[in-house]
Amino acid sequence: MTASILTVDDSPSLRMAIRIALTGAGYSVTEAGDGSEGLEKALATPFDMIVTDLNMPVMDGLTMIRELRKAPSMSGVPIIFLTTESDDAMKQQAKAAGATGWLVKPFVADQLVKIARKVLGR
Amino acid sequence: MNGQDPVAAFRVEAAELLDQIEQGLLDLGHRLDDRELVDEVFRGLHTLKGSGAMFGFDALATFTHHCESAFDRVRKGLVPATGELVAVILFAKDHMRALIEGDGAGLEAAGDTILARLRAAIEGAAGADVPAQAAEDARGGWRIIFRLPPDAMANGTNPLMLLDELRELGEARVVARTDAIPPLADLVPTRCHVGWEVELRTQAPKSEIEDVFIFVMDDMELTIEPLASSVEPSPAPQPELPEVETPTDVAAQQGRPTARSGEHVRVPAERLDELMDRVGELVIAQSRLSQLANGGVDVVALRSVSEEIERLSGELRDTMMVLRMVPVATLFGRFRRLVHDLARETGKAIDLVTEGENTEVDKTVVERLADPLVHLIRNACDHGLEPPEQRFAAGKPAAGVIRLSAHQAGGEVVITVRDDGRGIDRERVRAKAEAQGLIQPGQPIADQDLLQMIFHPGFSTAAQVTNLSGRGVGMDVVKRTIESLRGSIDVSSASGEGSSVVLRIPLTLAIIEGLLVRVGAERYVIPLAAVEECLELSLEEDLRSRGRSFITLRDRLVPFLRLREMFATGTRPDPYQKIVVIATGAERVGLVVDQIIGNHQTVIKSMSPLHRDVGTFAGGTILGDGGVALILDVAQLVAIGQQQEERLRAAG
Numbered sequence: 001m002t003a004s005i006l007t008v009d010d011s012p013s014l015r016m017a018i019r020i021a022l023t024g025a026g027y028s029v030t031e032a033g034d035g036s037e038g039l040e041k042a043l044a045t046p047f048d049m050i051v052t053d054l055n056m057p058v059m060d061g062l063t064m065i066r067e068l069r070k071a072p073s074m075s076g077v078p079i080i081f082l083t084t085e086s087d088d089a090m091k092q093q094a095k096a097a098g099a100t101g102w103l104v105k106p107f108v109a110d111q112l113v114k115i116a117r118k119v120l121g122r
Numbered sequence: 123m124n125g126q127d128p129v130a131a132f133r134v135e136a137a138e139l140l141d142q143i144e145q146g147l148l149d150l151g152h153r154l155d156d157r158e159l160v161d162e163v164f165r166g167l168h169t170l171k172g173s174g175a176m177f178g179f180d181a182l183a184t185f186t187h188h189c190e191s192a193f194d195r196v197r198k199g200l201v202p203a204t205g206e207l208v209a210v211i212l213f214a215k216d217h218m219r220a221l222i223e224g225d226g227a228g229l230e231a232a233g234d235t236i237l238a239r240l241r242a243a244i245e246g247a248a249g250a251d252v253p254a255q256a257a258e259d260a261r262g263g264w265r266i267i268f269r270l271p272p273d274a275m276a277n278g279t280n281p282l283m284l285l286d287e288l289r290e291l292g293e294a295r296v297v298a299r300t301d302a303i304p305p306l307a308d309l310v311p312t313r314c315h316v317g318w319e320v321e322l323r324t325q326a327p328k329s330e331i332e333d334v335f336i337f338v339m340d341d342m343e344l345t346i347e348p349l350a351s352s353v354e355p356s357p358a359p360q361p362e363l364p365e366v367e368t369p370t371d372v373a374a375q376q377g378r379p380t381a382r383s384g385e386h387v388r389v390p391a392e393r394l395d396e397l398m399d400r401v402g403e404l405v406i407a408q409s410r411l412s413q414l415a416n417g418g419v420d421v422v423a424l425r426s427v428s429e430e431i432e433r434l435s436g437e438l439r440d441t442m443m444v445l446r447m448v449p450v451a452t453l454f455g456r457f458r459r460l461v462h463d464l465a466r467e468t469g470k471a472i473d474l475v476t477e478g479e480n481t482e483v484d485k486t487v488v489e490r491l492a493d494p495l496v497h498l499i500r501n502a503c504d505h506g507l508e509p510p511e512q513r514f515a516a517g518k519p520a521a522g523v524i525r526l527s528a529h530q531a532g533g534e535v536v537i538t539v540r541d542d543g544r545g546i547d548r549e550r551v552r553a554k555a556e557a558q559g560l561i562q563p564g565q566p567i568a569d570q571d572l573l574q575m576i577f578h579p580g581f582s583t584a585a586q587v588t589n590l591s592g593r594g595v596g597m598d599v600v601k602r603t604i605e606s607l608r609g610s611i612d613v614s615s616a617s618g619e620g621s622s623v624v625l626r627i628p629l630t631l632a633i634i635e636g637l638l639v640r641v642g643a644e645r646y647v648i649p650l651a652a653v654e655e656c657l658e659l660s661l662e663e664d665l666r667s668r669g670r671s672f673i674t675l676r677d678r679l680v681p682f683l684r685l686r687e688m689f690a691t692g693t694r695p696d697p698y699q700k701i702v703v704i705a706t707g708a709e710r711v712g713l714v715v716d717q718i719i720g721n722h723q724t725v726i727k728s729m730s731p732l733h734r735d736v737g738t739f740a741g742g743t744i745l746g747d748g749g750v751a752l753i754l755d756v757a758q759l760v761a762i763g764q765q766q767e768e769r770l771r772a773a774g
Contacts, residue, residue: 011173013132020128049278055165069277075312078278084172092340100278101337106175106183119337121283 003120004028004045008038008052008064009082018051021109027116035059039067042074049120050079051103051112054094062097069098078119082107132177134388136222139170141455143215147208148458154203163211164193170218182221185233189214192244207243212459214240263292263324263349264331269302269317271341276312279338285318287334292324321349389445397441404434439633439723443484447629450528450537451479453488457499461524464503471510471520472503477527483535487627490607491537494600498539498623499524501597506543506621516618518542534609534651535629540622546615551575570708573613577601605757608634608649608740610707636724636743638751639702640717642691645751647724647743648713652704652756656718659699671766673701673712681763681770682712688738704756711763713754726753 005027007018012033019029030047032038036059042050050068054061061081068074078100083090091102103115143166150159167190175183189211195201214236220229266288270281288294299317309315322331331346332339407430414424454476461474483491507513507522514520525540548569555561555575575581579598604611608628615621628634628651636647637656659682663673672679682701686693696716703712724743729736740755 011135011169013128013135014173014176016128016131017176055168057165075276076278076280078280082172084168084175095277095337095341098273098277105172118287119278119280119283121280121286 002026002028003048003116003122004030005116006030006032006038006042006047006050008032008035008050008056008061010034010053010056014053014082017109018112021112022051022116024109025113025116035061035064039064042068042077043071046073047077049116050077051082051116052079053082054090062094065094065097065099080115080119129177132173132179133222136170136173136182137219139166140215140219140222141452142166143170144212144459145455147212147215148462150203151205151208151462154205154208160193160197160203164190164197167193174222179222181229181233182218185214185221185237186218188237188240189218192240195244201244204243207240210236210239210243212462264322264328265345265347265349266320266322266331267299267317267343267345268320268335269299269343270314270338272310272313274338274342275314281314281316281318284334285320288320288322288331291326291330291334292322294323295321317343323349393441393445397438397445400434400438400441404431404438407431407434443629443633446484446486447482448485448488449480449482450488450535453492453495454479454526454528456492457495457526460496460499461503464500468503468507469509470503470507470522472507473521473523475523475525477525478529481528481530481535482629483528483627484629487535487607487629490603491625491627494603494625495526495537495539497597497600499526502539502541502543502621506541506545508544512544516544530629531626534626537625537627538622539625540620542620545617545619546573546576546613546621548572548617554581573615574708576613577611602757605706608651608756612707634724634726634753636722636753637702638719638722638745639700639713639715640719641685641689641715642693644689644691645719645745645749646685646715647722647751647753648702648704649724649740649753649756650721652706654703654705654710657701657703659701659714661697664699672770675703675710675712678710679767680710680712681767682714683759683763683766684714686714686716704760706757706760709760709764711760713759722751724751724753 005022007015007022007029009015009018009031010033015031015033019031022029030041030045032041034056035052038050038052039059041047052061052064059067065079065081068077068079079098081094081099081102082105083094083102084105094102100119101115103112143163146159146163146166150156150163153159167186171183171186171190174180174186192201192207193211196203196207201207217229217233217236221233268284270279275281285294285296288296297319299319300315302317303309303315328346335342335344407427410423411427411431414420414427457476458474461472464470465472502524503522507524508516508518510520513522523542525538525542527540528535528537530536551572552561552567555572555578556563558578558581560575560578561567576597577600579596581596581598601611604625604627610626612624612626613621614624628649635650637650637653639646639648657675659673671682671684673682674680680703686695693716699714699716700718701712701714702718703710705711722743722745726741727743728741729739733739737758738755739752741753743751743753745751
């Protein structure tokens with residue numbers, strides 16, 4: 001069965017890039033434009049994995065991850081965040097919030113796909 | 123927009139981000155300690171940098187990185203936000219726009235200058251540091267002992283997949299360490315209580331093993347030691363994920379088209395769905411029509427299909443027009459920067475208040491409104507508003523207010539530029555008009571007519587032409603532009619209280635309601651919005667007005683034009699000719715036509731370049747019977763009528 005991935009990013013171009021990369025690798029992709037939309041969609045439908053930006057209007061990625069992890073249905077679902085921060089602080093914060101892993105921007109399609117395969121095993 | 127081209131999408135988005143950054147900066151200029159604004163600007167810069175690098179805009183990413191770093195320091199409270207910093211970042215923002223629109227060639231020097239200014243403003247920007255990564259070699263293989271952090275499984279890490287990943291590197295012998303499993307009563311099922319010991323036969327370097335654990339490595343227990351010797355220095359510190367090179371394959375290599383983001387319109391998906399529904403229905407109606415065409419003639423069925431198609435095309439037209447609508451906010455946003463700059467240049471305190479930014483107008487209209495509005499706002503800032511000391515003396519607040527508002531009224535958008543300045547100096551307008559011979563000295567003239575004088579070519583009442591206004595673009599050009607949009611412009615002013623200029627613009631340029639008339643054998647369309655009334659030109663009035671071409675309409679003389687003569691139809695006039703009175707603003711003119719046919723939904727086709735100079739016509743349209751009707755240019759015709767009136771006045 002196709003693994004379904006939710007991508008949460010306020011930048012449509014990034015969402016588009018992520019969608020192209022992941023659908024090209026055989027995943028099905030759903031998009032959300034900010035944290036609260038991401039939260040809503042993730043709680044409404046089960047996803048196999050979530051890829052989210054951290055810096056977003058309305059609800060930022062950290063808050064969304066924290067909220068997601070409160071839901072029993074989200075336990076164990078991998079959440080990968082995108083970051084441009086080269087310092088550790090952001091990674092630590094996001095991991096403390098419950099993120100599974102991260103990807104540093106800028107990235108190429110292969111890197112994203114590799115991470116998806118890594119955490120999903122398929 | 124190409125739905126599969128992230129670079130094009132990025133350009134559109136970057137332009138919006140820049141607008142957002144600019145708004146944030148301008149607001150920040152007024153409220154330097156507003157944390158939320160600082161965060162907002164930072165977030166904008168941050169996203170721009172990240173996305174820029176993603177899509178191959180390296181110069182942009184590097185440049186923006188410096189601005190972002192500077193702002194990060196403000197955000198972290200290390201440096202206060204200052205007016206100078208805001209001004210520099212505003213410059214930087216313009217530079218970023220250039221980097222997005224072009225390929226960055228030849229812009230390096232400009233960028234460096236701005237960065238130098240930025241450094242001066244922030245004193246020493248933070249340098250980038252990318253630690254080099256040390257590689258380690260492996261011989262034979264590795265013994266890996268690991269235990270995941272307790273919440274790793276809940277947070278989405280699956281230990282079985284980590285083991286699978288290790289197996290992919292080579293032959294692995296896995297032993298589970300169950301010593302830490304608590305008694306059943308204390309066992310938390312979502313926690314990972316098991317540890318593992320793996321003997322891995324592989325040539326893979328240590329870094330590759332560490333990569334398997336990259337997401338959990340700093341919170342977990344992990345030892346990786348070579349199989350051969352069990353002595354290994356303490357585990358290396360967690361390596362940084364290597365900085366990835368910019369994906370040059372995305373866009374950087376081929377010459378990027380310098381597409382301006384303005385060529386795209388963002389469309390809400392539901393509007394597209396609506397359009398799709400209509401098109402679907404149209405296809406069905408079309409197939410019904412084909413069936414009818416191939417079968418016998420069934421007039422009733424044919425009529426029903428015809429009605430169906432008529433309804434659909436009407437709905438399609440409406441949906442399409444809505445697609446082209448954009449909020450005037452995009453336009454108004456630009457003026458905040460303009461007013462900011464003008465305030466700096468003139469040394470006046472100016473507040474720009476905008477209202478009705480969500481009013482939607484056809485995209486083309488928005489673009490063509492920009493220049494006239496820039497001029498009106500410049501005028502208001504430069505001539506309208508008094509210097510602070512004069513305002514103070516007049517008992518007004520020191521800061522002048524420019525109020526820019528938009529609202530929809532019927533098929534029009536009304537845009538008002540209002541200032542609370544000194545108002546138009548009627549004496550000076552009068553003196554100038556007399557000097558130019560527009561009116562006779564001492565001649566009585568209605569106040570509204572006097573104010574209209576400012577729209578005459580070459581008319582500028584400013585005692586001295588400053589850097590801001592008087593750049594050769596006069597109010598006459600503004601008026602012409604507005605009229606070319608089939609709009610109208612009106613000015614009102616109260617001495618000492620300010621002036622306001624009201625623009626009325628039709629919502630769309632593509633389709634208009636028209637009045638179809640016949641002159642001689644040809645048919646013409648008069649934009650219905652300009653039509654004030656239709657009357658009959660009685661035979662006696664016709665004869666009486668020979669040579670004068672004026673009729674009296676409610677005690678006012680209105681000039682009229684005999685279109686049959688103007689267009690040299692060479693036909694005899696109909697016995698009962700009609701006059702269609704059209705108006706722009708306060709000026710009116712009557713058009714004598716042979717017959718009024720009725721309302722007509724007019725799809726405007728513009729004239730070929732060859733005919734662009736033909737003044738009397740604004741375009742053409744195709745009628746239901748396949749014939750062509752020219753659309754009359756109301757503004758031009760009114761102008762001709764006015765000249766006629768002036769000639770008559772001059773002749774006494």
